[in-house]
Amino acid sequence: MTQESATVDPPGDELFARVPTEVSVYEVSPRDGLQNESTLISxxxxxxxxxxxxxxxxxxxxVTSFVSPKWVPQLADAEELARVLRAPEGITFSALCPNARGLERALSAGLSEIAVFLSASEAHNKANINKTIADTLAVFSEIVPPAREAGLLVRAYVSTVWGCPYEGAVDPARVVKIAEKLLDLGCYQISLGDTIGVGNPRQTREIVRRFLDVMPPExxxxxxxxxxxxxxxxxxxALEMGVRDFDASVGGVGGCPYAPGAAGNLATEDLVFMLQSMGISTGIDLDKLIEAGNVAEQVIGRALPGKVHKAGPFRLRRSPTRAS
Incomplete structure (x- = not known):
């Protein structure tokens, strides 16, 4: 059974003319997924x-985050985990780094990539990390250039892009300006987050259009x-507009902090099933990804909201010939 066995030929509709033939999936379950789990994972x-x-x-x-164990006890073993992991050739393990101390820890652990994070909303940024957006960018100016000089790649997260639980709507122009500043600092990619899961396709089209006006999709x-x-x-x-990079979390682990009990992160297996069914290559073995979703449930000790690891893949078959 091949890793692309769920694929079918894409339709010839003009709507799909800009859909990429390959998509890169950035897996966040070990960090973003586990960080809010109440039961400590070994x-x-x-x-x-x-x-x-x-x-x-x-x-x-x-794989983890170098934040203070006081705030995220689930990830208190960040250094130990990073040291026992061995990234095979072609695999990148990254960690979230909030400040210069986090960068020191990441360098000591031997990781090749870090991520920084802030919100597009002043109110959410203040509530989340107790800083203004300007002050946060100033901190990043002390993290990103040294990280790049040390040979690390740096990715950035911008949350509440589609809406803020405190401010409501967020101006896409503000998000673009923040993203451009992060790229100027040396980040190679900006991850745009729908933190509270309120985005709709029309809004997504507008946000993506604004970004494509000033930067390439990668x-x-x-x-x-x-x-x-x-x-x-x-x-x-976003696919219809040529976007080719998406974050996801196996099993859908990682809830929305503003809607207790509700689904949060998009499940990786749900995303990959849709992509491969559209004929889009991901390089991911869907059957093994479903197994990873099962592992996530076993490790966490509860059912997860992802759909495909429960329902299984669907193998398209030719329709039977109708009898005359």
């Missing part, structure tokens, strides 16, 4: 999950939440 459990993701063909995996990615069931609709809209 180091071995985290390693088991990451190994399952690697076996499925994920090439870019965010410089930004979409990080959609499925809190209200619109994640894949927004992904499809």
């Amino acid at each position: 180091l071995e459990g985290k390693r088991r999950l990451i190994n399952a993701l690697v076996a499925a063909g994920l090439r870019r995996i965010e 410089r930004f990615a979409l990080h959609m939440h499925d809190t209200r069931g619109t994640a894949l609709a927004n992904v499809l809209t």
